[in-house]
Amino acid sequence: MSKIIIYFLLFISTYSMNLNISKLDTQNRKGTVFLSINSFHKIGIDLTSSENTFILNTDIGEYHLKNNKIITPYREYTYLSEPFIFQGKYYLPLELILELNGFHLEGNNIIRSTQPKKPDTLPKRVISLSPGITEKIFALGGEDLLVGRTSFASYPKEVENIDIVGTMFEPNLEVILDKKPDMVIAETHFREKLMSTLNSLNIGVTKYHTPTNIPEIHGSITDLGVLLGRSLEARGLNASLKDKTSYTQYILRDQKIPKVYYVLGSGKTDITPGGDTFINSLIELAGGENTAKEKSGWRYSLEELILSNPDIIFGSQRSVDNMLMEENYHFLTAIKDKKYYIIEDDSIFNLPGPRALTEGIYEMAKIFHPELAEKLKCLY
Template structure:
């Protein structure tokens, strides 16, 4: 009988000789992709996916990202392959990726597939989406227990909620996510965070996650608190009729800096930090 060490070594050699088990993943477009081995060269075309790849310990496998991916800092040294409307397909091809991660709304998925690249389309918009995307990316990357990231997010949001005083509960919020009056509805991940913090939302779930809102709708809803990015905040009180809104009359407007806007707008590992930013707004402006 072989000594214990030799038996362990023999078992290890056998395990190493076994072929990797391929996995099949279905993306948000319903496309099924076979991943033979965990990809070592990844291009990500959505900031939230970039951040999730890095949080799952695979940042070193990224070889290119979209122009808006800027966290963690190390991704800023990678080739930038453009944005949603001007993705540089030739540059992506030159990077020889094993897989390309794209948004569902990306216009280049079919072109990339036509060039023989594996493409996985994922675009989380709700808490459940974030959990599901973690599972898919964990399988793509060959990472065990990808849900550990979700447990961290969930615990962080709970901690943020506990910091919101009772007098801020139920305050009716209008959250403008982009210029042109694109709002965060109750069914969006931002809206779900507001709900978990105990706040109300003037944008009902039946309008969708991120609907474009008529300015008169906001005037009639008369929110007690407004959350908005610094780019959209300029001239807020000068919008027709908005000087009558309770939030503006009482100075209950939280203006988020660009770096805060990045955190708040990305459904990924920094959602707990986003909840803390919203909670601070509620503490300072609504209590």
């Protein structure tokens, strides 16, 4: 046991090691590498089993894995790479266990993931000025810290119990001060003038960059977890999401990729996510090719749309109806062949949070590859 601990401390201090997976006790299932418990011990992971529960001791605390759930003090997260017994030995998913330990796999190397600096004191009264941040706070089990949110925040349903402090772009300073927060959290849109005012009143402000791709979504979850004292939950949530991403990629492997167009606006100005948006990352993960992937931002032209001639068009009822009413769009094959689809709640795509990587991916994949929809229901 002492050798394992020494090896683990060496592993932590060097941040990486050359790992030849073929020399470990591995099994491959559905595109996922599984390691036996003994192999985890060899690479310094403190993992034990007791009555169908796996106990994982990490540098930030303890996880229990039971019935395909990652159990933390504030939340439980599901995962799909089910542990199994083979020839009398338990096997668990390698990358999920590494994620919970604060590491990730790059080729044959185990690399320590970036660890944000812990705050000197944890906030007890938080106001969120971003719907995406609000969603993540709930996902991390931090809703008990929330004392204010914007009128734009609508998910999860329990957010209705949190008082509104204005809109995302026009928060009410007087209402904010009345809530006596010790931390205000916002994203890219937040105005510097308001930040300076709050700081002058000794109210802490944390402003995050709004994620533009999937890795940045994971990074924002990590950062927020550290800020709120929910690091165990942040790793658990990221491990769950990444495991589901891997499963999605496995199910959609070798599928023909349709060219798709996500309509957000049409007529005088055509609006759709370009290649530098996180929605473009979602489209690719769901097995589609974004028509506007070569564009930056959200603007597109009718000429470009007609030239690209997507196989599939999807969007909200209003957005699709507006397109159908314009004769100029009737030249598109997707319109003529009625390959246009309505998304009842497109907020699942428009907020770069956990729901986008589960429900959002499922709703897109259901449109792009309907024959595989049944296999992807488990993403919820």
